[in-house]
Amino acid sequence: MADEAQDPAMPSPPNEPPLDVPADSSPPDSDSDSDSDSEAQDKLQIEALESELYSNPSNYDAHLQYIRLVRKTGDLNKLRQARDAMSALFPLTPVMWQEWARDEASLMVETDGYAVIEKLYDRGVSDYLSVPLWYDYIKFVQENDPSVCECSPVGVSKARNLFERALTAAGLHVTEGKKIWEAYREFEQAIYQTIDASDDATKDKQVQRIRNIFHRQLSIPLVDMESTLGAYKAWEAEQGTSQDVESCDVGKSFPHVATAYEKALDMYNARVNFEQQISRQDLSDTERLQQYMIYLKFEHSVGDPARIQVLYERAITDFPISSDLWLDYTRYMDKTLKAGDVVKDVHSRATKNCPWLGELWARYLLCLERGHSSESEICSVFEKSLHCTFSTFEEYLDLFLARVDGLRRRISFAGGLEVSSDYQHIRETFQRASDYLAPHLKNTDGLVRLYAYWARLESKLAKDIVSARGVWESLLKISGSMLEAWQSYIAMEIELGHIREARSIYKRCYSKRFPGPGSEEVCNSWLRFEREYGTLEDFDHALQKVMPRLEELQLFTLQQESRTADQKDINIRKNDREKRKSGADITDEESPAKRRKDALQITKKSYMKDKGQVQNAAELRKSGDKKTKIGDGMDQEEIKGSASDTKSKAYTDQCTAFISNLDLKANNHHIREFFSDVSGVGEIRILRDKFTGKSRGLAYVDFIDDAHLAAAVAKNKLMLLGKKLSIARSDPRKGRKESMGHSDHAESVSRSTSRGSTASQKSNYSTSKERVEQVQLTGKNTFARPRSLKPLGWDANKPRTNEAEDEKPKSNDEFRQLFLKK
Template sequence: MDETLTPPPQSSEPPASTTSAASQEEEENTNGGDEPMPDSDSDDEAQQNLQLQALETELAANPSNYDSHVQYIKLLRRMGDIEKLRKARETMSELFPLSPAMWQEWTKDEASLDTGPEAFSRVLKLYDRGVSDYLSVSLWCDYINFVQEFDPLVRQCSHAGISKARELFERALTAAGLHVAEGTKIWEAYREFELAILLTIDEADTQAKEKQVQQIRSLFHRQLSIPLAGMNSTLLAYKAWEVEQGNLHDIESSDLAGIYPHVVSSYQKALDMYNARVHLEKHISSQDISDSERLQGYMNYVKFEQSSGTPPRVQVLYERAITDLPVSSDLWLDYTGYLDKTFKVGNIVTNVYSRATKNCPWIGELWVRYLLSLERGRASEKDIAAVFEKSLQCTFSTLDEYLDLFLTRVDGLRRRMAYTGEEDKLEFKIIRETFQHASDYLSPQMKNTEGLLRLHAYWAHLETKLGKDISAARGVWDSFLKICGSMLEAWRGYIAMEIEHGRINEARSIYKRCYSKRFPGTGSEDICHSWLRFEREYGTLEDYDHALQKVSPRLEELQLYRAQQESKSTEEKDNHLKRSARDKRKPEADITDEQVPAKRRREVGKNPKNVPEESKVQAQKFRQVAKVEEVNEKINKSDDVTKEQSTSGTNRAFSDQCTVFISNLNPTTNYEHIRNFFSDVGGVVAIRILHDKFTGKSRGLAYVDFLDEEHLAAAVAKNKQRLHGKKLSIARSDPKRGKKESSGQRNMKEQSAGSKEPDDTSKGDDGKETKSSISKRGGDDNIQIKGKNTFAVPRNVRPLGWISNKPKTEEDEKPKSNDEFRKMFIKKE
């Protein structure tokens, strides 16, 4: 933004009807105070010059500082620099509405300088501008007095002058004649003017005199029908005047005796209305309440007036409220909303919006309503564009306000094109430029939001409907996807646009671009299913088969990922529950830890009834481990059956002499797929796919045996070729290399994904299965296995925290070679 508007502080806004004591004292010192001593005057002048330079520097750096403007004007007025003062006031008036007291000072200063025709016209314009900023009875009275005093036509009581004065009085009555507390001042000034005219009429001209008497009587009747303060005094003045005219004989008689019946009825009704409003008037005029309490008092008063159904009276009350509370955004929003419902169109509404945006420029909703009000009033494109550009210079609290402002501007341009029927390039060019401006400004701050998506979707829609350019619409979507490509709804919107215009192939190409992308939540699955539905409805059988071939591996991959995440979440939850249970144990249970583990186990065997709580937990763990081993043994046996089936029912021995190791297999790949993959090579003897011992699913690893070296070399040559969308890694299996490397390194190189062998059972050199012994807690001399890849351990490495029942042998102490370690997983004849 170019600048930040600082709202005018309410403390700088004096009441509408009076000026502050400091201002009056300052005016007296300026106009008629005693002159200071020369030395003191020189010191003051130097100090004022320094203050003036400081304020000018501040305003140059921040022209939206309301307080600096006020201080600058006061200082210039004190110094008497008329030209700078006039320029400073004009500058401030362009940015902010001036308070009634500031307008009164300005008009008095200008009127005291010159009384010529040009000066008179300039002051009249100042008064017109002043009374349009805020409602001020005092300012209206000054305006009327100035015209009566300095307008030669009015002073001469010419026909044109009388008409001009009456027109001004009627304007004042329309603006402030319903002001309950101070409206009487304008009515009395109007009557005094009409009485003065009566005195100028020749006694012989009875017709003119009678007409003027009727004019005065009409004013009395109008005033008596309005609830105003001092109604009783007005009634007495009216009766006294009627006595002078000979229509009444006694003022002291009963108040309403001898008065016209319709006047009596109107007066009684107005008096009742005034009495109903007295308590509300006292509340808002109290000086001992806070601004929030005053605002609430005005809102209650407004609701009361709205119930009476008199819009002019409600409007005057709103004007009084914003004069006292000029920077209350809630008040302005309520006021403008009421005008939109009641008046809808006209200069009254647009004028209020203009003032509202000057008082509260940081409220985006006010600018939006302002643009709509101008559109309802059939304002020119130039005026609407000027207001829109002005609104962009303000600072709003949320980005949604900027977005709403841009969309409102585009809505207006679109409706204008539809209303005039002129869908020319010039008009749509403005829409495109507005969209581009909005995208450039909002994209960095609103990335991956629904609001930014709505903006670009609207833009693409208008490019096709009004711009008649589908290529430009595609450009809009493509540019948006570069910013927010992770939004599923963005891709759906792009696809929906292509389908709407019957461009099926283009929609299919978008599906091909996005089906493999990762979206939040279930978005990745949703886009895959959406593609399949699209092909069912619009594609051929070949298109559907192709989509199914692409989507199926993706869905299986996502399903596996979800299962892993759920398993991980469940495991974390279980660990959390175990930690919570452990933390809740009583401190006394820790005493048993001081005992020797072997002694504790003997005590448990002797007296089960006195088993410590921790020993019971350990015993339960022993039983759980035994159950797990039983399950693992069953899984291993099933894996052995699978391996045996893959070798056509023969119990083969795998020597790894002509064997390749394959990684990065698709989880859906089976034995037949691998055999077909090597069909051009031939010589396949056996295939072994490694499966997870818990889930039974493929781990993406396999061994393939070949007849001879020739077939083996041809198989290795197929390295990096794809199978089911996966680029395979094919390398010769070399058991001898394991002698130079540790078993862990060998395992990581051949099983690149950190995979796990399915067996917990192992085979010794004699070919018999030997189950790992897990029975008792070990001591400190146990070997600790850390890390994730502890699924397969050589027999001489004991499980974490447990000891074997067998005594230690020299063979157990000696580490296994890689070849010996492999024999644990290879069947022998």
């Protein structure tokens, strides 16, 4: 990062004079008054900022303002404390580290001050990749370290180690890495000048060292490689390898170097265009980040891990708060290196730059576990993560589960540990998760998942079935209206072979009202349970309890369907009146809603007529598994929602982008921010599940004109919340044609069912039969061809009856003869 203004998350402090340069902007006669007023105002601002940072330490802008004001006062001790406090919470930019080192160097009087500044540089180069900061670090050591200045063996070794560290971090930087290589060569050439002329062995060894640095640099794609090759030829001429620079042939003297140079030159030429794109000043931040991603994709195709890592470091230096970039970087490091200090450092910096992303903290915990870090270190990172602010409570849930996973693996696979004592940490973690998340995740699948995991570990790992049941009972107090909670509780008891306990849970929940078809499902589930595990008396007892409940639910379903049909009829009539006002053609045909209502009335009468058959227990035992749509209080809301949908705004989708592969956590704010560079965003409609309300990963985004829509479609395949979006222009004409076809078919079916005659039924049967006959299954795989079903006990040797006679309807006289015979 060339300057601090390039950092989108970190505002640049205003230009100000160094500590030892006073400001002189006022005339001499007014110096005292203006200075006193300014000092008083600065003091008030400092006190206010101190109060703000005490209550809110994570306020980045307050830290910057506080450092600026304290630096203006010249209080170095207070300034050090302010910078240390900020560095503990946030990574500082390279410019901020350089400024800090210069302030300390201006007051350095002893060797102790040199050690402090060296530590500052060492901390600074670990935050972001910066070739200028590395260069300043090296120059400072060369000029101020006594052992290096004297070229003592210890000092030379220290300098060489520092150069090698710099080359590992920034030596592959295509545009700026050359500075480190040249500084390294100059240092070694200076060492060569200090060697005694009579010491030929030492001189030859130093010459070979310089030659190796040249060879290493020429094998790497860097800017201005031709001048490096020219410098190498000139140096070889000085050493007597050739008479002059023109006659120096690297290919003959060092053929492997010439081959490596040609290969590196080809690699550089392949990257020139990418380097030009990411260094363009006329591009917006979004466009530059996109160019970085394209460049990274190219490096991934080449497959050099060191070069890929350097490019990631360059990208995050320019875009330190890009969560997608950090997720991609950490994912690559986990896949490539899996464990090690380098990977741990990347995860640590990721969480410091994007502390609001729970997934980065969860990956950090896994990285520490892979690296066999101590329990205290893992616990410390976990506690830090809980103090961060995430966008959803599911992120906190994932963190708690990641922590429990690590504790469980530690107990399960580490020998010689006391399960009772170590399991207490797991229990405490679950309890903390429950206390914090239960009020916010009430009646959600995430809370059921948390408690199910807890109960399983209590029964399997801790061998405490009483505690496991206590976990489930605690969940039922919070989310007793969720069928999944009761089903999971029952499943645990059945898995453990506790049939009596499972039966008692069924007795407690079969009469409860669950959303959707849950009430009927639990009744039928109880019957299935008694068939598989219970006695005949248990099955009969379950029937006596369940059947009245099923009848009540069936009647309730009919009432709900009737209300729904009435509401739809009202809406259709309202639409018809609007069409008449607009001059639309109105047919004399009966409305579909009216036909559905008539059919519903016929169904209801038939149900009331055959109610005696429903009450027959013997027949109901055989039909226990039959499921019916059950309504409850939640259906009322769904009906209201569907009714309100018909009154909602109609969208033409004439200038609309259709987005798929959307992250389920994405909301309107995320989408609007994603298209912020495009602008012109109008309505945003995220498609959600009809019953759960959760996102389906699809969305429509309206734009004010085609130009903005085209710009939005151009962002196809870009990342949002870790997923590549698919963006295309919405085509409303295609959907309208398909919906018209479906509506015509539905109307014809509704017309045939409204007649309710036997002739209509025969017609429908013949139509469906013709449909089946039209399907021709050919080839070897004809096992799926429809065949006549054979009843159980069917024997091929039995005589066949005359099908024609069976199908022929009998007359009244024939029926009388049959009854007289009986």
